[in-house]
Amino acid sequence: MNCRLPGVPLFEEYRPTQLDVSRALGRSVDVLGKHLGLFLGITALFYAPVIGLKLGDRFLLAPLLEAIVFEDPAQQNIAEFVQIFLSGSVLIQLAEMMLLMLSQAAIIHGVFRSLKGESTSFSACLETAASRWLPVLGATLLVWLVTVLGTAMCIVPGILATLIFYVAIPVVVVEGHGPVQAIQRSDKLTQGSRVQLFGLYLIMAVTGWAGAGIIGRFINAVAFGGGELIASMLFKSLFTIGLTTFQAILAVVVYYELRLIKDEDTGAGELLAVFD
Numbered sequence: 001m002n003c004r005l006p007g008v009p010l011f012e013e014y015r016p017t018q019l020d021v022s023r024a025l026g027r028s029v030d031v032l033g034k035h036l037g038l039f040l041g042i043t044a045l046f047y048a049p050v051i052g053l054k055l056g057d058r059f060l061l062a063p064l065l066e067a068i069v070f071e072d073p074a075q076q077n078i079a080e081f082v083q084i085f086l087s088g089s090v091l092i093q094l095a096e097m098m099l100l101m102l103s104q105a106a107i108i109h110g111v112f113r114s115l116k117g118e119s120t121s122f123s124a125c126l127e128t129a130a131s132r133w134l135p136v137l138g139a140t141l142l143v144w145l146v147t148v149l150g151t152a153m154c155i156v157p158g159i160l161a162t163l164i165f166y167v168a169i170p171v172v173v174v175e176g177h178g179p180v181q182a183i184q185r186s187d188k189l190t191q192g193s194r195v196q197l198f199g200l201y202l203i204m205a206v207t208g209w210a211g212a213g214i215i216g217r218f219i220n221a222v223a224f225g226g227g228e229l230i231a232s233m234l235f236k237s238l239f240t241i242g243l244t245t246f247q248a249i250l251a252v253v254v255y256y257e258l259r260l261i262k263d264e265d266t267g268a269g270e271l272l273a274v275f276d
Helices: 021-034 036-071 073-086 091-115 122-131 133-153 155-164 168-175 179-190 194-221 228-262 268-275
Strands: none
Touching: 021 036, 021 091, 021 194, 021 228, 036 091, 036 122, 036 228, 091 122, 091 133, 091 168, 091 228, 091 268, 122 133, 133 155, 133 168, 133 179, 155 179, 155 194, 168 179, 168 228, 179 228, 194 228, 228 268
16 A cells, blocks of 8 residues: 655655645545544544533533522522533533544554555554553643633734644654653744644634534524434534544644654654554
8 A cells, every 4th residue: 555645755765844735735635535434433432422521511411500590590600600611611622622632642553554555453543542641631731721821811822832732742652752841842843834834724724614614504404303403513523523533644744744854863764663
């Protein structure tokens, strides 16, 4: 199985001088196409608990809090606090991010195998995530905190933090660094490439907004017999699984290219042999 793209050398002789957005997107599409079922299945596995949390929040927690407030209006402030904390604004958002980063850790193994022209398996990908799950979660939490604080101060610092920490999870998995060292390493690797990373960020953001808008219009246009909320959650979850799978692959491809750009003493063959 050959993962070579038109005009791109084989990995043994490949040495880019700068991050190319179109090349990164093309490689990611190529990798996803070769392992579509595998990578979507990995993301779906990790995203399933998030779907459960969202369903529980909407159909269990919300009615329960409404009943508490109905019985005792004095409890409204407490109920609102609980709902905000346990809803998508805090707990579910954090759980979703952590689980999706774990899925990215699993996908990293498959992407490296694919770039090398080899096949992989579901179990091998999960073993990679399992071996680094704690530092992955630590790095995810650290990145989330810094990004949220940056966004709260002003949107620009939040976006900048996203670009700086773009390859933190691949660094954790491939290089074995802890959370703090991983974000420092990601900062170093992304230096000089953040304009290109911002371009990728915009492309993914616009894709996400457009997808959400299309799903909303579809739900409004089709009669689901009173099940619009369930249908909306289902289609949005499927879209999220597809988009985040591609984003995970893209982050790994970007990391691979940045390593070749920054680490002149590391060859492509040596880098791709990390999971051998």
